[in-house]
Amino acid sequence: MAALGGNPSQGSFVSRTKSIDTSNSFKRSYEVAASTTYEPTGSNLNSAFLIEAGTNYTLTAVDGGDLTAGLVTGQVYNVALKKVVTGAGTIVKLLS
Secondary structure, three states, rough: OOOOOOOHOOOOOOOOOOOOOOOOOOOOOOOOOOOOEOOOOOHHHOOOOEEEEEEEEEEEOOOOOOEEEOOOOOOHHHHHHHEEEEEOOEEEEEEE
């Protein structure tokens, strides 16, 4: 029999609750609707995006350069955007 060396009810608490590591996941999303020009500022600054639908877009990266074609729908791109222009039927989701 093990010696407890004191009152076991006064010992430290051992948590059995599993914590979930979310350090590399996105916390918020913002949807830019079709036929919209949007410039994210303040709390809507983003670190990634995805094209939810459509192919008519012009996306301007924070450090410059425009993306106008060739992106795969549903693929997450880890590029921060400072301006999003969508055409008819195109939806872009900003992630942060």
